[in-house]
Amino acid sequence: MKFIITCFLSLFILLSPAYSDLVITSFDPTVVFSGTGASEQADMDAALGITGYTIEDFEDSTLVDGFKFGPEGVTPSSDTTGLGNPNNPFTQAVWDGNVSFLFDSQIGPSVFQFNNAASVGIGVGDIETNIRMFVNGNDFGLIRDFLNYNRTSDNNREIYIRVDANSGDVINTVTFVSDLQGGNGGDGLFIDHVAFLESSVPEPSTWLGLILASLCFWVKRKSLSV
Ligand SMILES: [Ca+2]
Numbered sequence: 557m558k559f560i561i562t563c564f565l566s567l568f569i570l571l572s573p574a575y576s577d578l579v580i581t582s583f584d585p586t587v588v589f590s591g592t593g594a595s596e597q598a599d600m601d602a603a604l605g606i607t608g609y610t611i612e613d614f615e616d617s618t619l620v621d622g623f624k625f626g627p628e629g630v631t632p633s634s635d636t637t638g639l640g641n642p643n644n645p646f647t648q649a650v651w652d653g654n655v656s657f658l659f660d661s662q663i664g665p666s667v668f669q670f671n672n673a674a675s676v677g678i679g680v681g682d683i684e685t686n687i688r689m690f691v692n693g694n695d696f697g698l699i700r701d702f703l704n705y706n707r708t709s710d711n712n713r714e715i716y717i718r719v720d721a722n723s724g725d726v727i728n729t730v731t732f733v734s735d736l737q738g739g740n741g742g743d744g745l746f747i748d749h750v751a752f753l754e755s756s757v758p759e760p761s762t763w764l765g766l767i768l769a770s771l772c773f774w775v776k777r778k779s780l781s782v
Protein backbone atom coordinates (compact mmCIF):
# COMPACT_ATOMS: atom_id res chain seq x y z
CA MET A 557 0.00 0.00 0.00
CA LYS A 558 2.85 2.33 0.96
CA PHE A 559 4.49 1.53 -2.35
CA ILE A 560 1.36 2.49 -4.31
CA ILE A 561 1.06 5.78 -2.39
CA THR A 562 4.71 6.58 -3.15
CA CYS A 563 4.10 5.83 -6.83
CA PHE A 564 1.04 8.09 -6.97
CA LEU A 565 2.81 10.90 -5.11
CA SER A 566 5.79 10.73 -7.50
CA LEU A 567 3.45 10.81 -10.50
CA PHE A 568 1.53 13.77 -9.07
CA ILE A 569 4.73 15.78 -8.52
CA LEU A 570 6.02 14.95 -11.99
CA LEU A 571 2.81 15.90 -13.76
CA SER A 572 2.19 19.13 -11.83
CA PRO A 573 2.76 22.22 -13.99
CA ALA A 574 6.01 24.00 -13.23
CA TYR A 575 5.29 27.71 -12.93
CA SER A 576 8.95 28.70 -13.27
CA ASP A 577 9.12 27.06 -16.70
CA LEU A 578 7.13 29.92 -18.25
CA VAL A 579 9.32 32.83 -19.26
CA ILE A 580 8.12 36.22 -20.53
CA THR A 581 10.16 38.37 -22.90
CA SER A 582 8.67 41.69 -23.97
CA PHE A 583 9.59 44.19 -26.67
CA ASP A 584 9.25 47.94 -27.26
CA PRO A 585 7.39 48.55 -30.55
CA THR A 586 9.55 51.55 -31.39
CA VAL A 587 12.53 49.18 -31.43
CA VAL A 588 11.09 46.15 -33.25
CA PHE A 589 8.38 47.61 -35.53
CA SER A 590 9.26 49.65 -38.59
CA GLY A 591 6.38 48.92 -40.95
CA THR A 592 4.03 46.35 -42.46
CA GLY A 593 6.05 45.63 -45.63
CA ALA A 594 7.27 42.05 -46.14
CA SER A 595 10.92 42.72 -45.32
CA GLU A 596 10.04 44.94 -42.36
CA GLN A 597 7.81 42.18 -41.02
CA ALA A 598 10.52 39.57 -41.52
CA ASP A 599 12.96 41.78 -39.59
CA MET A 600 10.38 42.29 -36.84
CA ASP A 601 9.69 38.56 -36.51
CA ALA A 602 13.43 37.90 -36.27
CA ALA A 603 13.77 40.56 -33.55
CA LEU A 604 10.81 39.09 -31.67
CA GLY A 605 12.21 35.56 -32.01
CA ILE A 606 9.07 34.30 -33.76
CA THR A 607 10.38 33.56 -37.27
CA GLY A 608 8.55 30.49 -38.62
CA TYR A 609 5.72 30.73 -36.10
CA THR A 610 2.07 30.46 -37.20
CA ILE A 611 0.68 34.01 -37.30
CA GLU A 612 -2.88 35.29 -36.85
CA ASP A 613 -3.04 38.76 -38.43
CA PHE A 614 -6.73 39.52 -37.72
CA GLU A 615 -7.20 40.76 -41.29
CA ASP A 616 -10.36 38.64 -41.45
CA SER A 617 -12.68 37.23 -38.77
CA THR A 618 -11.41 33.64 -39.05
CA LEU A 619 -8.66 32.55 -36.69
CA VAL A 620 -5.96 30.13 -37.78
CA ASP A 621 -6.04 26.52 -36.57
CA GLY A 622 -4.50 26.16 -33.12
CA PHE A 623 -5.68 29.53 -31.82
CA LYS A 624 -9.05 30.52 -30.37
CA PHE A 625 -10.25 33.59 -28.53
CA GLY A 626 -13.14 34.55 -26.30
CA PRO A 627 -14.35 35.85 -22.96
CA GLU A 628 -13.79 33.54 -20.00
CA GLY A 629 -16.72 31.26 -19.32
CA VAL A 630 -17.67 31.15 -22.99
CA THR A 631 -16.21 28.47 -25.26
CA PRO A 632 -13.35 30.21 -27.11
CA SER A 633 -14.17 30.72 -30.76
CA SER A 634 -12.18 30.40 -33.97
CA ASP A 635 -14.24 33.23 -35.46
CA THR A 636 -14.13 36.75 -34.03
CA THR A 637 -17.54 37.75 -35.42
CA GLY A 638 -19.58 38.96 -32.47
CA LEU A 639 -16.56 38.98 -30.16
CA GLY A 640 -14.85 42.11 -28.97
CA ASN A 641 -15.96 45.53 -30.16
CA PRO A 642 -18.81 45.38 -32.71
CA ASN A 643 -17.07 48.08 -34.73
CA ASN A 644 -14.13 45.82 -35.56
CA PRO A 645 -11.89 45.93 -37.51
CA PHE A 646 -9.76 48.88 -36.44
CA THR A 647 -6.80 50.48 -38.17
CA GLN A 648 -5.10 51.54 -34.91
CA ALA A 649 -2.25 49.74 -33.16
CA VAL A 650 -1.53 47.55 -36.17
CA TRP A 651 1.40 45.11 -35.94
CA ASP A 652 0.74 43.67 -39.42
CA GLY A 653 -1.56 44.19 -42.42
CA ASN A 654 -4.15 46.96 -42.24
CA VAL A 655 -6.23 46.20 -39.15
CA SER A 656 -6.08 45.00 -35.57
CA PHE A 657 -8.70 43.47 -33.30
CA LEU A 658 -10.25 45.48 -30.47
CA PHE A 659 -11.84 43.87 -27.47
CA ASP A 660 -13.22 45.47 -24.35
CA SER A 661 -11.83 44.14 -21.10
CA GLN A 662 -15.13 45.04 -19.45
CA ILE A 663 -16.74 41.98 -21.00
CA GLY A 664 -14.70 39.86 -18.59
CA PRO A 665 -11.35 38.10 -18.66
CA SER A 666 -10.35 37.49 -22.27
CA VAL A 667 -8.82 34.13 -23.03
CA PHE A 668 -6.33 33.38 -25.80
CA GLN A 669 -6.40 29.62 -26.20
CA PHE A 670 -3.58 27.59 -27.75
CA ASN A 671 -3.08 23.92 -28.36
CA ASN A 672 -0.03 22.85 -26.34
CA ALA A 673 2.14 25.69 -27.64
CA ALA A 674 5.84 25.78 -26.85
CA SER A 675 5.90 29.54 -27.41
CA VAL A 676 3.35 32.28 -28.09
CA GLY A 677 3.48 35.99 -28.91
CA ILE A 678 0.87 38.76 -28.77
CA GLY A 679 1.09 42.35 -30.05
CA VAL A 680 -0.82 44.61 -27.67
CA GLY A 681 -1.85 48.27 -27.83
CA ASP A 682 -3.76 51.00 -26.00
CA ILE A 683 -3.67 49.87 -22.41
CA GLU A 684 -4.95 52.81 -20.35
CA THR A 685 -5.78 50.85 -17.22
CA ASN A 686 -4.42 47.99 -15.17
CA ILE A 687 -4.57 44.85 -17.27
CA ARG A 688 -3.19 41.74 -15.64
CA MET A 689 -1.84 38.80 -17.62
CA PHE A 690 -2.14 35.14 -16.66
CA VAL A 691 -0.49 32.21 -18.44
CA ASN A 692 -2.01 28.79 -17.75
CA GLY A 693 -3.69 30.48 -14.78
CA ASN A 694 -0.45 31.86 -13.30
CA ASP A 695 -0.49 35.60 -12.54
CA PHE A 696 2.38 37.48 -14.22
CA GLY A 697 1.26 40.92 -13.06
CA LEU A 698 0.24 44.12 -14.83
CA ILE A 699 1.18 44.42 -18.50
CA ARG A 700 2.01 48.11 -17.99
CA ASP A 701 4.76 46.99 -15.59
CA PHE A 702 6.35 44.62 -18.10
CA LEU A 703 9.81 45.44 -19.37
CA ASN A 704 9.81 47.61 -22.54
CA TYR A 705 6.15 48.67 -22.28
CA ASN A 706 6.02 51.95 -24.20
CA ARG A 707 2.94 54.15 -24.46
CA THR A 708 4.02 56.62 -27.13
CA SER A 709 0.50 57.83 -27.98
CA ASP A 710 -3.12 56.89 -27.50
CA ASN A 711 -4.50 53.95 -29.51
CA ASN A 712 -1.05 52.83 -30.56
CA ARG A 713 1.19 49.75 -30.30
CA GLU A 714 2.63 49.47 -26.79
CA ILE A 715 4.28 46.13 -26.24
CA TYR A 716 4.91 42.77 -27.88
CA ILE A 717 4.82 39.93 -25.37
CA ARG A 718 6.40 36.54 -26.02
CA VAL A 719 5.92 33.67 -23.59
CA ASP A 720 8.18 30.63 -23.80
CA ALA A 721 7.44 27.35 -22.11
CA ASN A 722 10.75 25.79 -21.16
CA SER A 723 11.68 22.33 -19.90
CA GLY A 724 8.95 20.75 -21.99
CA ASP A 725 6.10 22.71 -20.38
CA VAL A 726 3.34 23.92 -22.73
CA ILE A 727 1.08 26.98 -23.00
CA ASN A 728 -2.65 26.50 -23.34
CA THR A 729 -4.10 29.80 -22.18
CA VAL A 730 -3.06 33.43 -21.95
CA THR A 731 -5.70 35.50 -20.14
CA PHE A 732 -6.04 39.29 -19.86
CA VAL A 733 -7.96 40.49 -16.81
CA SER A 734 -8.87 44.11 -16.12
CA ASP A 735 -8.67 45.47 -12.59
CA LEU A 736 -11.70 47.58 -13.54
CA GLN A 737 -13.77 44.55 -14.23
CA GLY A 738 -17.10 44.71 -12.53
CA GLY A 739 -16.52 48.41 -12.01
CA ASN A 740 -17.64 51.38 -14.05
CA GLY A 741 -15.14 51.09 -16.83
CA GLY A 742 -13.45 48.74 -19.17
CA ASP A 743 -10.46 49.24 -21.37
CA GLY A 744 -10.44 48.56 -25.07
CA LEU A 745 -7.28 46.67 -26.04
CA PHE A 746 -5.96 46.28 -29.55
CA ILE A 747 -4.31 42.96 -30.32
CA ASP A 748 -2.55 41.88 -33.50
CA HIS A 749 0.14 39.56 -34.86
CA VAL A 750 -0.62 36.68 -32.50
CA ALA A 751 2.12 34.09 -33.07
CA PHE A 752 2.53 30.57 -31.81
CA LEU A 753 4.66 27.49 -32.17
CA GLU A 754 3.04 24.22 -31.19
CA SER A 755 5.02 21.75 -29.15
CA SER A 756 6.00 18.84 -31.40
CA VAL A 757 7.19 16.41 -28.77
CA PRO A 758 5.42 15.10 -25.68
CA GLU A 759 6.46 16.88 -22.52
CA PRO A 760 9.42 15.26 -20.74
CA SER A 761 7.27 15.07 -17.62
CA THR A 762 4.72 13.06 -19.62
CA TRP A 763 7.42 10.62 -20.71
CA LEU A 764 8.80 10.39 -17.18
CA GLY A 765 5.29 9.82 -15.88
CA LEU A 766 4.66 7.03 -18.36
CA ILE A 767 7.99 5.37 -17.56
CA LEU A 768 7.39 5.63 -13.81
CA ALA A 769 3.85 4.30 -14.15
CA SER A 770 5.09 1.29 -16.17
CA LEU A 771 7.85 0.69 -13.64
CA CYS A 772 5.41 0.85 -10.71
CA PHE A 773 3.07 -1.54 -12.51
CA TRP A 774 5.90 -3.94 -13.34
CA VAL A 775 7.28 -3.95 -9.78
CA LYS A 776 3.76 -4.42 -8.38
CA ARG A 777 3.10 -7.36 -10.71
CA LYS A 778 6.42 -8.93 -9.87
CA SER A 779 5.79 -8.59 -6.14
CA LEU A 780 2.34 -10.18 -6.58
CA SER A 781 3.66 -13.11 -8.58
CA VAL A 782 6.12 -14.27 -5.92
CA1 LIG B 1 -3.35 42.91 -38.54
Ligand SMILES: [Ca+2]
Nearest residue numbers: 614616618619
Ligand atom coordinates in the same frame (compact mmCIF):
# COMPACT_ATOMS: atom_id res chain seq x y z
CA1 LIG C 1 -7.41 35.38 -39.76
Ligand SMILES: [Ca+2]
Nearest residue numbers: 682684710711
Ligand atom coordinates in the same frame (compact mmCIF):
# COMPACT_ATOMS: atom_id res chain seq x y z
CA1 LIG D 1 -7.26 54.77 -26.12
Ligand SMILES: [Ca+2]
Nearest residue numbers: 682684743744
Ligand atom coordinates in the same frame (compact mmCIF):
# COMPACT_ATOMS: atom_id res chain seq x y z
CA1 LIG E 1 -7.57 51.26 -24.28
